[in-house]
Amino acid sequence: MTVARPDLNLLTTLDVLLEEGSVTGAGRRLALSPSAMSRALARLRRATGDPLLVKAGRGLVPTPRALELRDRVRALVREAESVLSPAHRLDLATLSRTFTIRGSDGFVEAFGPPLVARVGAAAPGVRLRFLRKAGKDTAPLRDTIDLDTAVIEGPLPPDVLDTPLFSDTFVGVVRPEHPLAGGPVTVERYARARHVNVSRRGSTEGLVDEALHPTGHHRDVVTVVDGFGAALALARASDLVASVPSRHTAPLREHLHTFALPFPAPEVTVSLLWHTRLDADPAHHWLRTAVTEVCREAS
Template identity: 35%
Template sequence: MNFATFDLNLMRVLDAILREGSTVHAAKRLNMSQSAVSGALARLRYSLCDELFVRHGNRLVPTDYAKSIELPLREELDRLAAILAPPSAFDPATAVGTFRITASDFFAEMLMPPLADLLRKQAPGIRAQLVDLVPNSYIDSLETYRADLALIPNQSIPNWTSSQPLFYSSFVVIARRRHLQLATAGLAPGTIVPMDLYCELDHALFSPEGNFSAMGDAALARMGRSRKVVMTLPVFSGVCRAVAESDLIALVPRQLAERVAPQMGLELYRPPMPIDPPLVIAVWHRRSASSPLHRWMREKIIGLTRRLNEGEHTSIGS
């Protein structure tokens, strides 16, 4: 390939096909015709001396060579975009783009509705996507371009990322109204569930990884006790629904519990053991730090989520 005569516009086409797995969807992404994208792919194959994609059903699957240059290509295109679009030139009212957030469905309730309203009013051309957390690999989606921002519990992060603290969130116990054992014990909503009863009841647990223990179990273990987890679910909405329609109980973030309790028929109680409220942080790849769209979106998201903060880091249930 003669780089001096190579059409660099073809790199945008290659990136779009790698992202979409389809010339049809790549054409929509680039605002081009499908025939133009197919023609560009033919030129790419000739110039790069590789098939680049093979058809598998309705998708185009990248060859090993195409896969090997996918991330380096995307990094270079991002770098060029940052160079050619200085921050002063960014106007959210006219900006067009897609911003992907990887987070639990806690944020489907607590972030996405106000974010939708904000984007409608300030940046109607920007699309927001909430994508699933990848079990045991929350950060990798940033490196592989599956997400632009991760909203996760505080943890050690690699040196190619940046982070910002967002909010602390305490936990409450949820149970359905007129829960048999809790009613028999004469417990009023908002009171502490006695330790023996708490450990005796069946629990549902939020765990994208399918683990049968979490922060609540570590807190119990420090007191020499354990609970009975009989069900795990990868989404908080599933945990709340399972509790609402059974005699299971669960520990969930207080903000979420207060939001969904009225429509799901849930009552809130205090756990019998102290649990340090975890800090939730925003994490992003440093390559995106200077991107005008990324900076604007993360500032708005950080502002919206910080409203959830419970204040000083104090233990509850003590």
Template identity: 40%
Template sequence: MNIHAMDYRGLDLNLIVAFDALMEERHVTRAARRIGLTQPAMSAALARLRKATGDELFVRGPKGLAPTSRAQDLAAPLKGALRTVGEALALRDDFRPAEASVVFTLALSEHPAHVLLPPLAEALAAAAPGVDLRIRGFTDRNEAVRLLDEGLADVAVGVPPGTEARILARPLFRERFVSVARAGSPAAECLGDAAAFAAARHVLVSPEGDGFGAVDEALSERGLRRRLGVVLPQMYAAPALVARTDLVATLMEGVVTGSGMAPLLTVRPCPVELAPVEFHLLWHRRSDRHPAQAWLRDLLVSSAPSG
């Protein structure tokens, strides 16, 4: 028989379930009871199966229904198909990290990558040696959302969530701002006074290349304006730049610490009030209940700095 010529339009999954029950019970009423159908509904299902396959499938015998040769040929592959569908549809909660062989893709900007990847890689080596990572960079939140929407990233770490109901979020860590200058330099003397701070030459970190940031906004509320000596997109370059010049910078405290330049710098609270940066773990609603994805998110949370 040419299976490609068969008409499968009337053969839905419920008919395969009915066929499997009939093979097990060899009796219409018992098969119907087995899968929660009425006897007429099971009889109708058998009629549809006969039409779809072009075979009688079951004939009456002294011990109930007897499967035809065609039915016997179909029994094993259709039972296997039901098993495959059942496994695919089942939400498994037995993800075993130690046995897993999977690749996760994380969308991370520069600072979260610096903070999270070392402890995350260490935790993966211990708990899930078969798990690998792929990292994608991004510069703004809209790009992170696009990566999640298109399935190009499993999770992203970024600023607080927006209004998209499909993007879920969980707080991860926060960073406060500090102002820095080269230790012992004249610029270090200005960090405690807003006016003197504004008069210094500043480094501004701006991935988008903008020449106006949160510090400028806070200074403008006091009628002050700063001079930007250097605008650059790489935040981890800023501490080293400040350590060898008379420039000042306002950076996330974790960037100063992580750069290794802190011993060469004077570090002070910013002389103008700035809200801390909140980093959130973001993921798409479609992966919310996936066991492997949930495990990855928990591991990221445990890898984040506390406090």
């Protein structure tokens, strides 16, 4: 047998009745006729099993049960009004929250310091948790991470939103003692060198090779790693050439020799991703704006 659910609209009626102590006065506040208000009081009496308001001379007085309920009903109604109202203005000074941001290798090194500084100055109670991106799966946005960075290569799921952060162009990187660090880098010299490729799937070819092939040359890829940091570490300690996105890896390339690729270099757009569940959240909107501004100011 299904039990009928109570009419929660009666809470508002009861709140006003107990505050006014008058069917007529409550009816005026709720824009109800005296007869409609009387019917509402009758429903409340049936629901609570108590008369709630009883006659005393020319007025009404609350029963002990009504007095017991008054503060609880008022709190419930105020809480419901708060739930069904737009969010209050964001107060960054008192905001206490931890946000999780996932980024590709080099993102934290390039953009983490100014982002941490900006967030700390505006919202000292906010903590940022950075995760290294291990794949392109957007599923973690649904529950475990707040923001993701990615080069979008295909349609996103309908519940994932995005905005472009910056464009990045690939460059070549070698240690200062490498032969390519001296003299002009031609396509022939670049192709003859030994290379390290970055691929999470373990592939020996990628965007750089797609751009190089029209010249009739091919790279000699002898090592494959899964991140830009690892590629640059190998370039720093050997004669391998690393081809990496410029802006993303700027701090990681310190004390290394960087050169423009001798053919039309591939360019990618890095975007910021988030789930629709967080789109209207004021604090999340503020953080998205901070990340976007930090990345664009660094251009």
